[in-house]
Amino acid sequence: MSDxxxxxxxxxxxxxxxxxxxxxxxxEIDELAALSHADAVEKLLNFKYDGNLAFNLERKLRENxxxxxxxxxxxxxxxxxARSRQPLQEKMTLFWHxxxxxxxxKTKDTVLxxxxxxxxxxxxxxxxKDLTKxxxxxxxxxxxxxxxxxxxxxxxxxxxxxxxxxxxxGIGNYTEQDIREAARAFTGWGFRDRSFVFxxxxxxxxxxxxxxxTGNFDGDDIIDIxxxxxxxxxxxxTQLWTFFVYENPEPAVVERITETFFKSNYDLKALxxxxxxxxxxxxxxxxxxxVKSPVEYTVGMLRQLGTxxxxxxxxxxxxAMGQTVFNPPTVKGWDGGxxxxxxxxxxxxxxxxxxxxxNRGQQGFRFxxxxxxxxxxxxxxxxxxxxxxxxxxxLFLDGTTHPDVKAALTEYLSGxxxxxxxxxxxxxxxxQPGRALDTRVRGTLHLVLSTPDYMLK
Amino acid sequence: MxxxxxxxxxxGLITMAGVMAPSFLAQTVTASSTNLAQxxxxxxxxxxxxxxxxxxxxxxxxDSAYHSARPxxxxxxxxxxxxxxxxxxxxxxxxxxxxxDNGQMAIVRGVGYPNPSYSHFRSxxxxxxxxxxxxxxxxxxxxxxxxxxxxxNKDALTxxxxxxxxxxxxxxxPLAFWTxxxxxxxxxxxxxxxxxxxxxxxxxREAQLAAARKIYGxxxxxALADYVRTTALDALNASESLEKLAxxxxxxxxxxxxxxxxxxxxxxxxxxxxxxxxxxxxSTDGSFDTHFNEAAxxxxxxxxxxxxxxxxxxxxxxxxxxxxxxxxxFSEFGRRxxxxxxxxxxxxxxxxxxxxxxxxxxxxxxxGTQPSLTDLDAGNMKSSVDFRSVYSTVLKNWxxxxxxxxVGGDFPLLDFVR
Numbered sequence: 001m002s003d004x005x006x007x008x009x010x011x012x013x014x015x016x017x018x019x020x021x022x023x024x025x026x027x028e029i030d031e032l033a034a035l036s037h038a039d040a041v042e043k044l045l046n047f048k049y050d051g052n053l054a055f056n057l058e059r060k061l062r063e064n065x066x067x068x069x070x071x072x073x074x075x076x077x078x079x080x081x082a083r084s085r086q087p088l089q090e091k092m093t094l095f096w097h098x099x100x101x102x103x104x105x106k107t108k109d110t111v112l113x114x115x116x117x118x119x120x121x122x123x124x125x126x127x128x129k130d131l132t133k134x135x136x137x138x139x140x141x142x143x144x145x146x147x148x149x150x151x152x153x154x155x156x157x158x159x160x161x162x163x164x165x166x167x168x169x170g171i172g173n174y175t176e177q178d179i180r181e182a183a184r185a186f187t188g189w190g191f192r193d194r195s196f197v198f199x200x201x202x203x204x205x206x207x208x209x210x211x212x213x214t215g216n217f218d219g220d221d222i223i224d225i226x227x228x229x230x231x232x233x234x235x236x237x238t239q240l241w242t243f244f245v246y247e248n249p250e251p252a253v254v255e256r257i258t259e260t261f262f263k264s265n266y267d268l269k270a271l272x273x274x275x276x277x278x279x280x281x282x283x284x285x286x287x288x289x290x291v292k293s294p295v296e297y298t299v300g301m302l303r304q305l306g307t308x309x310x311x312x313x314x315x316x317x318x319x320a321m322g323q324t325v326f327n328p329p330t331v332k333g334w335d336g337g338x339x340x341x342x343x344x345x346x347x348x349x350x351x352x353x354x355x356x357x358x359n360r361g362q363q364g365f366r367f368x369x370x371x372x373x374x375x376x377x378x379x380x381x382x383x384x385x386x387x388x389x390x391x392x393x394x395l396f397l398d399g400t401t402h403p404d405v406k407a408a409l410t411e412y413l414s415g416x417x418x419x420x421x422x423x424x425x426x427x428x429x430x431x432q433p434g435r436a437l438d439t440r441v442r443g444t445l446h447l448v449l450s451t452p453d454y455m456l457k
Numbered sequence: 458m459x460x461x462x463x464x465x466x467x468x469g470l471i472t473m474a475g476v477m478a479p480s481f482l483a484q485t486v487t488a489s490s491t492n493l494a495q496x497x498x499x500x501x502x503x504x505x506x507x508x509x510x511x512x513x514x515x516x517x518x519x520d521s522a523y524h525s526a527r528p529x530x531x532x533x534x535x536x537x538x539x540x541x542x543x544x545x546x547x548x549x550x551x552x553x554x555x556x557x558d559n560g561q562m563a564i565v566r567g568v569g570y571p572n573p574s575y576s577h578f579r580s581x582x583x584x585x586x587x588x589x590x591x592x593x594x595x596x597x598x599x600x601x602x603x604x605x606x607x608x609x610n611k612d613a614l615t616x617x618x619x620x621x622x623x624x625x626x627x628x629x630x631p632l633a634f635w636t637x638x639x640x641x642x643x644x645x646x647x648x649x650x651x652x653x654x655x656x657x658x659x660x661x662r663e664a665q666l667a668a669a670r671k672i673y674g675x676x677x678x679x680a681l682a683d684y685v686r687t688t689a690l691d692a693l694n695a696s697e698s699l700e701k702l703a704x705x706x707x708x709x710x711x712x713x714x715x716x717x718x719x720x721x722x723x724x725x726x727x728x729x730x731x732x733x734x735x736x737x738x739x740s741t742d743g744s745f746d747t748h749f750n751e752a753a754x755x756x757x758x759x760x761x762x763x764x765x766x767x768x769x770x771x772x773x774x775x776x777x778x779x780x781x782x783x784x785x786x787f788s789e790f791g792r793r794x795x796x797x798x799x800x801x802x803x804x805x806x807x808x809x810x811x812x813x814x815x816x817x818x819x820x821x822x823x824x825g826t827q828p829s830l831t832d833l834d835a836g837n838m839k840s841s842v843d844f845r846s847v848y849s850t851v852l853k854n855w856x857x858x859x860x861x862x863x864v865g866g867d868f869p870l871l872d873f874v875r
Contacts, residue, residue: 176835
């Protein structure tokens with residue numbers, strides 16, 4: 001690629017919204033494009049906590065005497081992501097859910113999982129050290145990694161191991177003995193009636209030697225020691241860079257973001273600001289350099305198509321693509337990247353796009369393809385297949401895709417005849433003889449949502 | 458630690474073979490064709506994710522150290538199916554015991570590798586890459602498929618190996634199958650494995666499919682987009698040929714209603730249709746990570762695996778395929794000898810592997826030695842057989858290929874293949 005596609009302000013805004021959110025609508029993109037990139041980043045970072053959508057689902061459910069199952073809470077969260085006006089809040093919540101994992105398969109308690117989800121939301125861009133201390137007291141986490149049974153004299157290493165290996169400093173920076181000692185420090189950290197309790201009688205008050213330091217440590221001490229190591233800042237900053245910018249950051253980038261994170265005493269907003277305003281974020285290398293996760297792909301479609309109703313099976317659709325929210329496959333969360341792409345997941349993705357695109361009824365996924373084409377909402381009706389494809393490509397692919405892809409879409413949409421504005425208006429009426437074109441309009445949307453470019457962010 | 462992503466990044470542009478070829482392709486894989494596609498021998502690899510407690514699977518019931526290390530979760534006589542005076546299978550493995558008694562199963566004991574890792578992720582990476590001493594640069598089965606491709610088998614990377622269901626550590630395809638292109642197929646069920654279009658105008662599907670094929674034929678110099686589009690083309694091609702296969706397959710037995718049994722049934726179906734796949738990679742249901750209350754979870758996990766495999770081999774036998782299919786189970790590690798304070802077990806080291814097949818292809822019995830329960834390394838058993846010996850035996854004596862370039866060395870062969 002000779003020219004950087006991210007040199008144009010509109011393309012930059014669309015890119016930013018794909019990364020900190022789930023992709024923008026034309027209005028959202030225009031609003032951000034009117035600001036400088038730095039101001040746009042600042043606007044997104046300083047989001048106001050969205051209390052309307054992130055409401056207390058648990059309380060609502062209890063009032064209705066209803067016991068939510070996995071699909072209920074997964075549906076609720078995907079709706080929240082699809083409707084939120086603070087997409088970074090949900091994007092960070094999704095990141096933390098894949099980082100500090102807990103799964104329904106193990107905990108079987110949707111209330112605990114919802115509370116954990118709210119913890120992530122409330123601390124989305126707070127302080128990582130605080131969040132680590134809070135998650136260590138989170139009942140869903142304690143249940144997931146067997147903290148309940150981690151008792152004095154009978155330590156259970158599960159949480160201590162993952163705290164070090166996955167949640168903080170990363171593999172290679174501690175010993176097996178450190179794990180055993182850390183497990184002792186967390187003894188007695190449990191929960192009762194869905195609330196954290198510290199049971200002194202079950203806590204090992206003996207001396208522990210952890211990462212070269214000796215003392216009567218408890219869990220917070222362990223976390224403080226781990227956070228005093230620069231490797232922890234590096235591990236987490238690199239993970240966030242990989243989530244938001246591109247994989248395998250250069251050593252100079254790692255050094256820069258580690259420095260910001262470590263110096264700020266683990267301030268997540270400072271880290272995100274450094275990352276999103278880094279020149280690398282708007283470099284050619286960052287453009288379409290990450291694979292959308294199933295949730296990002298699905299929620300992105302729902303937002304960008306302007307769906308006014310969302311079918312309850314949406315969480316199952318994302319699950320079939322490989323991502324069941326509230327039920328990550330392992331304590332490591334989802335591998336992401338190319339692991340989202342295989343032939344089975346490919347069919348699940350494009351067949352979900354098709355299911356949405358062909359839904360004409362009032363139930364399920366409701367959207368109006370002709371609104372997108374600018375018909376009947378004050379826009380200008382396209383007067384050729386090419387004009388319609390240009391508009392769709394602008395909406396979903398920043399206008400940037402290979403000319404041969406546009407040609408294939410145009411050829412398909414035209415169906416072998418020359419299209420006029422009146423043909424699109426007839427198709428929008430839902431009556432004959434516009435039915436065949438209606439199928440092809442929906443089919444064109446399906447094809448655009450099935451392009452490799454749309455599967456990337 | 459290598460991840461799937463930096464594996465690909467190191468590939469550069471996928472269309473430029475010279476840039477992307479990982480070093481192992483050039484250096485270690487010789488072009489010796491095993492002609493897997495023409496032969497009829499298939500391998501099914503079954504992954505028991507989470508670290509299976511080998512001591513409660515193949516139980517040294519006569520060893521007092523076993524019972525004293527496991528006062529609450531140690532299996533008692535009534536929980537056992539004895540295979541000799543020392544060892545028994547867990548009673549949850551009734552199906553496998555049947556296979557064993559019928560001369561269709563070998564048990565390799567004490568399998569592991571030097572300096573074991575107790576991390577799920579690192580240890581799984583080691584088993585799948587067969588590279589315990591360095592960051593992996595591919596999967597062991599990926600190397601096999603790549604060698605086939607280099608030997609001129611044009612379907613080697615699209616058809617020869619299939620993973621069914623999620624076998625990757627974070628979902629998706631497993632590291633074991635990483636190849637130059639990683640186009641190993643995987644699917645959730647044949648009915649979902651097809652391009653769908655507008656049901657209200659059925660004639661439109663062909664036009665849309667033709668447009669999709671054109672779109673996926675366009676490269677725009679983005680390695681990720683190329684990865685997606687080649688996966689898409691492979692998926693469309695595979696779906697088309699699967700649709701054309703007249704499937705006369707009818708299961709001869711009733712499989713248990715579990716995802717794992719469904720996956721095995723799909724294997725039987727693909728073998729019966731002679732689709733061309735020879736290497737299958739599946740995982741069992743649930744997690745074997747039994748830190749807590751193991752007695753409640755572990756027997757159920759074993760039973761699910763055992764019943765499904767039992768049905769699978771009965772079905773294969775009815776289709777005259779049992780002597781063509783070798784199945785090998787593994788887990789990333791065994792568990793600590795002593796139970797923990799929560800009636801469970803923490804991460805450990807060596808464990809047993811099961812090898813199953815038809816009576817005419819498996820030499821049944823016990824292989825390796827049962828590790829001592831008193832001569833331990835930080836509470837963990839010392840392995841007696843390197844897993845690369847088992848892989849090498851399967852590669853050499855079952856698939857007829859040279860194991861050294863695939864497992865990165867010469868390991869003593871075992872004798873479980875006739």
